[in-house]
Each structure stands twice: as C-alpha cells, then as structure tokens.
Amino acid sequence: MFLINKSRLAALAAALVFVDTNHRVVESFAPSSTDRSSLRNNVGDARIGTVAFDLGMVPPPRRQTHLHVTTKTTTKPKTKVNGALVSKKTNGARNVVEVVSDEESDGELSDAKKIELVLLAVWGVSISAFILINNAYGPWPLFMKHVPERVFFLSHMVGGMLFGGGIILTTLIERAVAKSNNPSVLQFWFDKVPELDGLVVVPALTISMISGTGLSIVRYGGLNIAPPHVGAIFWTLIAFMSWWAATDLTTQGTALKAVERMYERSLNGEDGLETPKVVVDRHFSNVVSCFFILTLYSMMVLKPGTLIPFPWPFNG
Secondary structure (H helix, E strand, C coil), X not given: CHHHHHHHHHHHHHHHHHHXXXXXXXXXXXXXXXXXXXHHHHHHHHHHHHHHHHCCCCCCCCCCCCCCCCCEEEECCEEEECCEEEECCEEEECCCXXXXXXXXXXXXXXXXXXXXXXXXXXXXXXXXXXXXXXXXXXXXXXXXHHCCHHXXXXXXXXXXXXXXXXXXXXXXXXXXXXXXXCHHHHHHHHHHHHHHHHHHHHHHHHHHHHHHHHHHHHHHCCHHHCCHHHHHHHHHHHHHHHHHHHHHXXXXXXXXXXXXXHHHHHHCCCCCCCCCHHHHHHHHHHHHHHHHHHHHHHHHHHCECCCECCCCCCCC
C-alpha cells in the first residue's frame, strides 16, 4: 500500500513537473503581455499610416518625394521693337513673359515724340528769329561781315544739296516702302526716319539758311537790302518749315505706332496685311515738300527780278 501511494505521488509530481515545463516552453515561444500590446500598437499605427497615405494626407515614412508639376501653356513672349514690346505666339513650358501694355508703349513713344517736337520747335523759332532780325534790322551778328564770301557760298551749296536731296530721296524711299506692304521694312523705315531727319535734314537746312544770310550780308550789305528774290527764298523756307512740322513731323509718331501694330500682327501669323492708311496719306505731304524744294531752287537759279520780271518793283 505504501509503495502504491509512493508510486502515485511520484507520478503526480512528474506530471506537475511536465505541465510546468510545457507551460514554460510555450511561454518562451510566445511574446509577453507587454510585447503583445506593443505589437498590436505597431500594427495599428501601420494600418493608420497606410490609410492616411492612401488618402494623400501624409507622405510615406522615411521617404522624401519632390513632385514637380509642369504645365504646358500657350504664352506670348514679348519682342522689343524700338523700345516697344511686341508679342509672338509660342508653345512651351516654363516661359517667363514680361507683360507690357500697349498704353505704356504708346506713352513712352508719345513722350519721346513730344521731346522731339519741343526741340524742333525751339530750333524753328531760333532760326526764324535769326532771319527776321537780319531782314528787319540789318546784319546780325556783325562778325558775319568779315567771313569770306566763298566760305558762305560753299556752305550754302553743301547744305542746300543735303537738305533738298534728303527731302526728295526720303519721299521716294517712303513711297516704295509703303507700297511694299512689308511689316519688317515699314517698321525699320519709320524707326530710322527721325534719326535721318535729326542727323541730315535739320542740320543741312540750318547750315543752308545761315550761310544764305551770310551771302546776302557779304554780297548786298544785308538781308534787308538784298534783291527781292533773296527775301522770297527765305520766306519760302519758313513756309516749308511750317508745312513740314505740321504734316510730316506730327504724323511720324502715329505712323510708327500703326506700323508696330502691323508688325505685331505679322508676328502672330496674320497674312495679307496692308500698309496703314496714315502711312499712305503721308505721301501727299512729302510730295508738297518736294515742290517747296523745287520752288526754292528755281528762285535761286532764275533770280526773279533779275533774269525774269519780278511781280513787284525793286529799288535796288
């Protein structure tokens, strides 16, 4: 009996040891309660992060993505023409466009034209005052009486040649340019006409008038006592200057603006463009200016009152 009980106790102890051992072995492979809680939290965070990324709320962890979006747009880059900006259609990405309104360009051009007209007005008043003083009061300034006659004569011939030739030549060229209907040619011409006037025509006219006054002083003693054809020449010159300023100089700015708009349209792909009306109408003014030149040279050569009878008597 004792042996049986002893054996039963031994078996029970072995079973307890086995159960305890198995329990420990299982626990050794399973995570602890703390680890299981951490694992559940990590899995939950991962699911939340995945859902947030799918919804576009947050970027994926440990990854930096730089997304560059480039849109292809149709722009009108500006091309500078004479201080003015014109547009040309181009298709492309990342174009930087400087936007300048037509009013700004017109304002800049108008300011430049105003300055030019002011300077020409000052010049016209000065040269007219010089002639009127000599015609009313005699030689002025007095040092002109001591200048050799050939100096005045040469200056008068060169100045008259450049002045008259410039007017006639520019009239012919502008007519050919207007008939071409070529926006590039028109734009170039009206961009350079003010420079041609400022560098050739105005200085040549100034030299011609001053040297002509000098010739009247040296040859006749003064403009106020010179033969009538001399005074008629100067009055014709003053009339020409008034006509030129009123019809030619005042339309140069308007014509340039119209030509620039025509040039811009040609850059935008328009075909069959015609020369602006303001440019075509300038031809009449230019032709009248040419007749003024022919009248002036006719007076200088024919000398009314000397070679042919003059309309009014001359006591010289």
